[in-house]
Amino acid sequence: QSALTQPASVSGSPGQSITISCTGTSSDVGGYNYVSWYQQHPGKAPKLMIYDVSKWPSGVSNRFSGSKSGNTASLTISGLQAEDEADYYCSSYTSSSTYVFGTGTKVTVL
């Protein structure tokens, strides 16, 4: 099982919207609506931002939104803010009854 594929980096100016893709296979992303997204600031534990493709955990800004089409899931950050600068990882449940992370995307706010 390989890691899900994400772009290494995405950047945007404050106030803009950016989208991070997460590509897997029919054995993970495409097979289940169990994609979640995590934000990780340097030296910190990951934080859940989106689960079950498009649901928000309590306390997470609705500037973050998720979607999925086929084997690719996406995270969109609207109204980009300086505090959004971090690493982002997607994760999916798999046909092996385990989970797999994406390769990770570094978001830079210009």
Next chain:
Amino acid sequence: EVQLVQSGAEVKKPGESLKISCKASGYSFTRYWIGWVRQMPGKGLEWMGIIYPGDSDTRYRPSFQGQVTISADKSLNTAYLQWSSLKASDTAMYYCACTIVGATAWDYWGQGTQVSVSS
């Protein structure tokens, strides 16, 4: 308040054994999955495996099968990750996490345990 508190940093030599812990509080420990995640220096997150403390059902990612052992002690509300013979390549930060809000959403995380293996 849900909390996962992990044991402290470890410095070990190759070939030594190690068991790190993740103590849960604030929720019903036996009802939710706990997972372990590795993050090697400067690298991404990797799922290692998960355990359901209620019945100790354990599932490993293929690359970690046979390399580590995941266990849980219901009486102590604690999950464990252990190695029988450490390698230098096991040097990493290890996180535990649990699913509460959704069955497949890892919404609470421990603070991480740094494991350093060097001769």
